[in-house]
Amino acid sequence: MEINDLTPAEEQVWRAFPLGESVGFRTAEDEDVALGRDWGPERTVRAEVLRALLLNGPQEAGEIASLSLEGARISGRLDLQYATIDHPVRLRYCYFDEVPRFYACRLRELNFGDSVLPGLTAHAMRVDGVLRMTRSRFHGVVRLAGAKISGSLFMESAEIIAPDAEEPVLQLNQAAVGDDLRASGLRTDGQIRLSGASVAGSVNLNTAHLSNPGDSTVDAEVLVVEGNFLLREARVDGWIGLRGARIAGRLDLSYSTLSNPGGPVLLASSTTMGELWLRQSPPMQGGLVLRSAQIDVLLLEPEALPEQVFLTSLSYTSLIPHEPAERRLTMLERDGDGYVPHAYEELAAAYRRVGDDYAARNVQLAKQRRLRGTLRWYYRIWGYxxxxxxxxxxxxxxxxxxxxxxxxxxxxxxxxxxxxxxxxxxxxxxxxxxxxxxxxxxxxxxxxxxxxxxxxxxxxxxxxxxxxxxxxxxxxxxxxxxxxxxx
Incomplete structure (x- = not known):
């Protein structure tokens, strides 16, 4: 592409690229990027110009070229699939007319912070640094399945609303994040798919608002998190699926409102985790499924329990805070699987490990009484x-x-x-x-x-x-x- 074919705005971006300089078209700090469709040619840059810069742009000896653009309207489709980009790409406060395509692309750094996009197609993308989408607003599906991000994935206060989508609105299945997945304050209307993903650091969804009523808000089967999975002070309308996941640190649901009436709200069967925190929260609206889960520390306040739990083959080492057996037995009485002897044995063992033999005996007595209700009438007489x-x-x-x-x-x-x-x-x-x-x-x-x-x-x-x-x-x-x- 010749420089003579460029508009003044595009020429400014073209000249700044080899010097690694930033170009900004913002007129006010508080302007609404969602109104970018009305921005005129003085701040419009064609996607094909950005593509030409990134693939074969001019170089300046002794300088590190980079694309750094703020407050621009990107017209057309930015198509970089299969490309290898050796320059940082920062497109902040930008409005995109069409969905960018980064399928199987390899980059050093990608930043869509504070931008408005109709979606993102980036399956199998590889980022050698960080991927930033902080406060970005997406009006379509964000496809990052199979992506490999060496650093962190930043999505703080991002918003993904795709009302007509028939697929997960945020697709991170089989993705690999080399550091943290930071998405505090994230807002989604639809499913987040994390099945088969791996995060070397922690997943932070604190203060998030995840909505997919009657369906899965987070599908994270066999997810691997080497740090913590934080979902504090969040609101979740729908259910969270963690079947077979492995969380080395803690799954923290403290202060959160979880709601999926008529179905499971947390499905964590066969999950392995260091700690599970359920405290300072209103009662879950929906079932708590912990069948065959293995947990080192279960921090569970009785007030946070839903009306129905499923605890078959659940094992844990410590149960805190220390409560009288009568308050803990309520949990076992709500088991949707009926009488589960193992659940009583686990609770009694937890009390014995902390030296509370009296509470352990109360649990064993409650177990015998619960068993009596399952026997024939003549055995029940002897039991009484x-x-x-x-x-x-x-x-x-x-x-x-x-x-x-x-x-x-x-x-x-x-x-x-x-x-x-x-x-x-x-x-x-x-x-x-x-x-x-x-x-x-x-x-x-x-x-x-x-x-x-x-x-x-x-x-x-x-x-x-x-x-x-x-x-x-x-x-x-x-x-x-x-x-x-x-x-």
């Missing part, structure tokens, strides 16, 4: 007997209370009405206390029961004491056996 008498072995002092109460009743009854001796000449001296103990204790004998035979209703009382004694003895042995096996 064990629960009432010794709390399935987790309340052994109850047996002492029952025994002492029955001992007092029997001793008083037989003390007031001594049963007749079977062989008066051979009978020992009658003692109502030891006679009652003989009836209650099935193994130990004091020689009283064989020598005396009560009559009338006192005989029925003796039968009741014998049966109750056997039940108490059996349940005590069952509880002790269970405690020994746990140890």
């Amino acid at each position: 007997a064990q629960d009432t008498t010794v709390g399935y072995g987790f309340r052994p002092l109850r047996a002492c209370t029952w025994l002492l109460s029955l001992l007092a009743i029997g001793s008083l009854a037989y003390g007031l009405h001594q049963p007749p001796a079977l062989k008066p000449s051979e009978a020992p001296h009658f003692n109502p206390v030891f006679y009652t103990l003989d009836l209650l204790l099935p193994v130990i004998s004091f020689g009283q029961e064989e020598a005396f035979a009560p009559e009338g209703w006192y005989q029925y009382l003796s039968y009741a004491l014998i049966i109750t004694g056997w039940i108490l003895a059996t349940t005590v042995v069952t509880g002790v056996t269970r405690s020994v096996s746990r140890q």
